[in-house]
Amino acid sequence: xxxxxxxxxxxxxxxxxxxxxxxxxxxxxxxxxxxxxxxxxxxxxxxxxxxxxxxxxxxxxxxxxxxxxxxxxxxxxxxxxxxxxxxxxxxxxxxxxxxxxxxxxxxxxxxxxxxxxxxxxxxxxxxxxxxxxxxxxxxxxxxx
Amino acid sequence: xxxxxxxxxxxxxxxxxxxxxxxxxxxxxxxxxxxxxxxxxxxxxxxxxxxxxxxxxxxxxxxxxxxxxxxxxxxxxxxxxxxxxxxxxxxxxxxxxxxxxxxxxxxxxxxxxxxxxxxxxxxxxxxxxxxxxxxxxxxxxxxx
DNA sequence: CGTAATCTCTAGTAAGTCGATAGAGATTGA
DNA sequence: TCAATCTCTATCGACTTACTAGAGATTACG
Numbered sequence: 001x002x003x004x005x006x007x008x009x010x011x012x013x014x015x016x017x018x019x020x021x022x023x024x025x026x027x028x029x030x031x032x033x034x035x036x037x038x039x040x041x042x043x044x045x046x047x048x049x050x051x052x053x054x055x056x057x058x059x060x061x062x063x064x065x066x067x068x069x070x071x072x073x074x075x076x077x078x079x080x081x082x083x084x085x086x087x088x089x090x091x092x093x094x095x096x097x098x099x100x101x102x103x104x105x106x107x108x109x110x111x112x113x114x115x116x117x118x119x120x121x122x123x124x125x126x127x128x129x130x131x132x133x134x135x136x137x138x139x140x141x142x143x144x
Numbered sequence: 145x146x147x148x149x150x151x152x153x154x155x156x157x158x159x160x161x162x163x164x165x166x167x168x169x170x171x172x173x174x175x176x177x178x179x180x181x182x183x184x185x186x187x188x189x190x191x192x193x194x195x196x197x198x199x200x201x202x203x204x205x206x207x208x209x210x211x212x213x214x215x216x217x218x219x220x221x222x223x224x225x226x227x228x229x230x231x232x233x234x235x236x237x238x239x240x241x242x243x244x245x246x247x248x249x250x251x252x253x254x255x256x257x258x259x260x261x262x263x264x265x266x267x268x269x270x271x272x273x274x275x276x277x278x279x280x281x282x283x284x285x286x287x288x
Numbered sequence: 289c290g291t292a293a294t295c296t297c298t299a300g301t302a303a304g305t306c307g308a309t310a311g312a313g314a315t316t317g318a
Numbered sequence: 319t320c321a322a323t324c325t326c327t328a329t330c331g332a333c334t335t336a337c338t339a340g341a342g343a344t345t346a347c348g
Contacts, residue, residue: 001230036242089145091149103274111262115258131245
């Protein structure tokens with residue numbers, strides 16, 4: 001039932017980029033450091049996210065990665081599907097030999113809907129604004 | 145994001161037992177046949193479900209498995225957790241090195257809630273009654 | 289009592305996936 | 319030109335998963 005570590009890294013990386021404003025690229029090494037991700041592994045992940053059209057990059061000195069589109073238009077669900085494949089917890093293949101009136105396909109459909117509801121509704125802009133709220137709340141507590 | 149094949153088999157097996165009324169035990173071989181599950185594998189699974197208190201069994205000739213409690217009191221979520229472990233898609237360990245104001249823990253909490261909402265609300269009695277509805281609907285169509 | 293039919297328990301294992309690493313190559317800025 | 323960076327391909331060990339084997343324990347029944 002768990003998502004892969006790779007997906008978790010991917011989400012963190014996109015979030016990291018979404019939380020920096022402006023179009024200046026961010027170096028892989030910086031993201032890796034801030035988000036506690038093995039750098040060489042992160043390279044693969046970022047490259048894959050670029051293939052998916054979520055990120056863009058610039059090579060060479062002062063190069064790096066940046067969002068290919070606004071954070072409001074990237075959802076968590078999209079990233080998960082691109083890295084881990086379909087989100088449904090049910091196995092597609094395993095349906096063979098099952099009676100045609102099995103209640104499970106319908107049931108898994110409901111589960112998938114519930115999941116997709118949250119995953120596809122949440123954009124990285126949402127995550128960033130939540131993060132800002134948390135930060136200010138923490139600063140407030142800090143000052144008391 | 146997928147559940148294990150083992151869990152899927154476990155759900156089917158419990159459903160199979162829930163759909164037979166009366167206290168007479170059902171043989172492993174029968175369940176395996178009807179639900180298209182490798183028999184030796186199913187033996188392990190049923191034994192594990194018995195450990196969990198969901199099933200009971202009788203050995204020897206005319207032995208077999210049966211529900212240890214009413215189908216109304218067994219939820220899909222319980223079975224999944226007992227076979228596959230915690231349901232949350234987020235990794236517990238992977239939190240180290242993350243900034244304390246990360247928005248992800250809260251987000252995963254929401255996802256888990258959405259999932260648990262469906263999984264813990266659905267009992268095997270629900271699945272059986274759905275199944276009966278599907279059957280009659282099909283029979284109805286058949287007769288037309 | 290004895291035998292066949294079942295469940296029960298302990299190992300084991302082949303294949304695949306996952307997380308990660310290595311290293312050479314291409315591109316860019318200064 | 320040189321250093322910094324992304325890019326691409328290959329590889330690898332550890333772990334998990336799905337499944338199998340086989341002997342043992344228990345029960346119904348004649």
